[in-house]
Amino acid sequence: MQNSLLFPIFFVVLLSTSCAQTSDKEIKTPETLDFTAELVIDDIENAWGMVFLPKGGILYSEKSGKLKFYNSGRVREIENLPEVYNRGQGGLMDIELHPNYENNGWIYLSYASTEGNGKGGNTAIMRAKLSNNKLVQQEKLYKASPNSTRGQHFGSRIEFDRDGYLLFSIGERGNRDVNPQDITRDGGKIYRLYDDGRIPDDNPFVDQAEAKKAIWSYGHRNPQGLALHPETGQLWEHEHGPRGGDEINIIQKGKNYGWPIITYGINYSGTPITDETSRPGMEQPLYQWTPSIAPSGMAFVTSDKYPKWKGSLLVGSLAFQYLERLELHNNKVVYREKLMDGMGRVRNVRQAPDGFIYVSVEGKGIYRLVPK
Numbered sequence: 001m002q003n004s005l006l007f008p009i010f011f012v013v014l015l016s017t018s019c020a021q022t023s024d025k026e027i028k029t030p031e032t033l034d035f036t037a038e039l040v041i042d043d044i045e046n047a048w049g050m051v052f053l054p055k056g057g058i059l060y061s062e063k064s065g066k067l068k069f070y071n072s073g074r075v076r077e078i079e080n081l082p083e084v085y086n087r088g089q090g091g092l093m094d095i096e097l098h099p100n101y102e103n104n105g106w107i108y109l110s111y112a113s114t115e116g117n118g119k120g121g122n123t124a125i126m127r128a129k130l131s132n133n134k135l136v137q138q139e140k141l142y143k144a145s146p147n148s149t150r151g152q153h154f155g156s157r158i159e160f161d162r163d164g165y166l167l168f169s170i171g172e173r174g175n176r177d178v179n180p181q182d183i184t185r186d187g188g189k190i191y192r193l194y195d196d197g198r199i200p201d202d203n204p205f206v207d208q209a210e211a212k213k214a215i216w217s218y219g220h221r222n223p224q225g226l227a228l229h230p231e232t233g234q235l236w237e238h239e240h241g242p243r244g245g246d247e248i249n250i251i252q253k254g255k256n257y258g259w260p261i262i263t264y265g266i267n268y269s270g271t272p273i274t275d276e277t278s279r280p281g282m283e284q285p286l287y288q289w290t291p292s293i294a295p296s297g298m299a300f301v302t303s304d305k306y307p308k309w310k311g312s313l314l315v316g317s318l319a320f321q322y323l324e325r326l327e328l329h330n331n332k333v334v335y336r337e338k339l340m341d342g343m344g345r346v347r348n349v350r351q352a353p354d355g356f357i358y359v360s361v362e363g364k365g366i367y368r369l370v371p372k
């Protein structure tokens with residue numbers, strides 16, 4: 001099931017001698033809010049991904065398999081989408097624009113697909129262009145294998161780095177004892193491609209026999225947040241832990257992030273997964289949440305519209321139904337704040353080109369945070 005959503009959240013934290021920053025910062029609820037949450041698009045079951053087109057409007061994906069475009073109060077459905085395997089946590093997921101979208105028009109989508117070997121589905125990455133409310137020039141860039149009928153841990157966020165490489169996440173599909181630590185298998189990985197799907201020659205495992213050449217890092221559980229740090233350009237990621245142990249990581253080439261050999265979480269039943277929270281050769285999280293918040297969506301605030309938030313990291317919480325703001329200093333979390341408390345399951349958060357923050361809430365819609 002989706003991480004910490006349907007299970008009790010209280011448990012004994014495993015003892016650790018590691019250097020990871022644990023969730024010791026109590027989250028605060030501000031006495032007064034510096035913004036109002038303005039509902040821009042209503043009646044959306046699950047707006048998984050959203051991007052802002054240069055000429056105006058929001059293009060957003062619904063997990064059920066629909067892609068829609070909102071502009072000037074009107075919503076239009078985009079036609080000619082690929083077949084989507086809508087099961088459990090899988091469906092039509094993230095959406096991202098090419099960094100040079102204004103000139104080349106490429107749009108990138110992640111979705112669960114039945115193509116390939118085996119019953120069920122697995123995460124796929126494609127690109128296409130928009131023409132007359134239709135997706136055209138569709139190109140499948142990557143398809144994880146094998147398929148599985150399990151409904152959990154598809155990932156999947158998409159991000160471009162400053163050099164124009166395409167990065168995306170695929171969860172371990174609920175097969176934790178096999179996929180995340182095996183570089184010959186898909187799942188539990190961050191991947192890196194050229195924008196057209198080719199494998200870069202400097203990917204870390206291109207010279208290893210049988211390895212999946214697109215892998216950039218491994219040992220992940222279910223990453224549903226990717227964002228570039230606005231100053232360093234580093235790729236930041238967050239992922240769902242099990243019962244406890246949701247993580248924020250800085251992703252580095254070829255590194256192993258430990259799942260499930262090391263973790264701060266335990267099984268949903270309350271039994272241990274492992275007695276190790278650290279091991280040589282495995283990366284420690286920058287931050288970990290215990291109890292789990294079930295994070296989804298991730299954005300750094302660079303806008304002058306929210307002066308108190310500038311430099312903060314925003315993360316949606318599915319489990320506790322709020323937007324979390326984390327203040328950072330030297331890559332350490334120094335303050336946590338709860339925003340939009342009780343609004344609903346926050347699926348995604350993004351900063352638009354005009355500087356406004358947009359937040360998608362399951363069962364409600366997409367909100368714009370308007371400073372007072």
